[in-house]
Amino acid sequence: MSDVQTRGPTMARGLLFLLVIFLSIVGIGIFILVQRGATAGVNVPSEVARPISVNVTPVRYSSELEIQEQYSGLVMARRSSSLGFEAGGRIAEISADIGDQVAEGQVLARLDTRSLNARLQASEAQISEAHASLQLAQATLDRQAFLVERDLLSGQSFDEAQTQLDAATARLAAAEAQADTLRVQIELSRIRAPFSGVITQRLADEGAIAAPGQSLLSLVEAGVMEARIGVPSDVASRLIVGEAYPMETNGQSYDVTLRAITGVIETTGRTVSAIFDVPADQGISPGAVARLSMLQQIDQPGFWIPVSAMTEANRGLWSVYAVIDGDDGRKHIEKRLVDIIHSEADRAFVRGALQDGDLFVMEGLQRLVPGVAVTPVLYTDTSAES
Numbered sequence: 001m002s003d004v005q006t007r008g009p010t011m012a013r014g015l016l017f018l019l020v021i022f023l024s025i026v027g028i029g030i031f032i033l034v035q036r037g038a039t040a041g042v043n044v045p046s047e048v049a050r051p052i053s054v055n056v057t058p059v060r061y062s063s064e065l066e067i068q069e070q071y072s073g074l075v076m077a078r079r080s081s082s083l084g085f086e087a088g089g090r091i092a093e094i095s096a097d098i099g100d101q102v103a104e105g106q107v108l109a110r111l112d113t114r115s116l117n118a119r120l121q122a123s124e125a126q127i128s129e130a131h132a133s134l135q136l137a138q139a140t141l142d143r144q145a146f147l148v149e150r151d152l153l154s155g156q157s158f159d160e161a162q163t164q165l166d167a168a169t170a171r172l173a174a175a176e177a178q179a180d181t182l183r184v185q186i187e188l189s190r191i192r193a194p195f196s197g198v199i200t201q202r203l204a205d206e207g208a209i210a211a212p213g214q215s216l217l218s219l220v221e222a223g224v225m226e227a228r229i230g231v232p233s234d235v236a237s238r239l240i241v242g243e244a245y246p247m248e249t250n251g252q253s254y255d256v257t258l259r260a261i262t263g264v265i266e267t268t269g270r271t272v273s274a275i276f277d278v279p280a281d282q283g284i285s286p287g288a289v290a291r292l293s294m295l296q297q298i299d300q301p302g303f304w305i306p307v308s309a310m311t312e313a314n315r316g317l318w319s320v321y322a323v324i325d326g327d328d329g330r331k332h333i334e335k336r337l338v339d340i341i342h343s344e345a346d347r348a349f350v351r352g353a354l355q356d357g358d359l360f361v362m363e364g365l366q367r368l369v370p371g372v373a374v375t376p377v378l379y380t381d382t383s384a385e386s
Contacts, residue, residue: 055364062302065302072289077221085191109217225284241258263359303354
């Protein structure tokens with residue numbers, strides 16, 4: 001009875017041990033099968049991956065590049081002035097307003113000159129008095145001279161008469177000088193147009209007290225316009241004074257004549273100012289933006305490529321995806337470096353490790369990697385070619 005009781009637990013433990021071994025073997029087998037299946041799943045796509053369809057176009061080299069460069073500036077009046085009174089005072093009248101056409105010499109404003117006019121009248125009265133005194137002194141001297149010649153009068157009396165004449169002459173000169181000064185002050189109490197033009201600003205009204213030199217009116221010359229364009233120094237060296245050049249303002253194209261080049265490089269934009277005469281019949285207002293067109297020739301070989309065909313590389317270079325023949329008989333992608341010679345909004349003129357006739361991908365670079373198989377489709381749009 002004791003033997004049976006002893007064998008029972010022993011057999012149970014043996015069966016449990018065999019079950020554990022069996023389950024372990026089954027688990028290991030399943031793991032191996034899963035690993036083999038995963039490995040096969042990774043390798044299969046590379047063997048059966050279909051090529052990606054891409055738009056391509058051939059490289060077309062040019063020995064040189066001609067580009068139309070544009071440089072901007074402003075149209076402005078050749079002459080402009082801020083007008084004010086040299087002397088201060090109360091403003092009596094401003095006869096010009098914004099937009100008025102004025103002629104050279106026209107009175108535009110004046111100060112209250114009543115006190116100056118009164119002083120001028122007093123000075124003119126002094127001139128009249130001095131004239132009378134001078135005439136009397138001259139008549140006295142003439143009589144004295146007559147008497148001296150006949151020894152009827154001493155020489156001292158003659159000298160006194162001469163002195164009185166000199167004093168009367170000096171008083172007259174002083175009175176006339178004072179009157180001239182007052183007339184100048186009255187004239188300076190008026191603002192006259194220094195040239196014909198248009199009033200663009202009015203900064204005061206009647207009754208205000210104007211300080212000496214205070215700007216009251218702004219005047220720009222009418223009909224005589226010029227455009228000041230900042231150009232690089234190498235472009236300025238190609239400009240010829242007196243020659244005509246194409247310019248555009250507000251969508252309107254016209255020819256302008258180069259009048260002068262300053263020859264001084266500005267510190268801000270590192271450009272040289274070129275000054276062009278703008279024809280008066282164009283009706284262009286001061287302050288309009290003018291664009292000068294210049295044809296520039298770059299003697300470097302290269303080819304045009306759309307911006308969508310480039311991706312940024314290292315050290316300031318760019319790369320394109322060229323289509324090459326693979327060892328498996330299919331077409332593949334290869335990265336080639338290029339250097340930008342000239343760029344525009346949607347294309348660039350480049351040079352790099354491509355030969356004339358090589359195919360490169362036009363767009364969709366984000367879905368490609370070097371080495372991937374592709375099916376090239378010739379791009380029919382010729383906008384990227386030179």
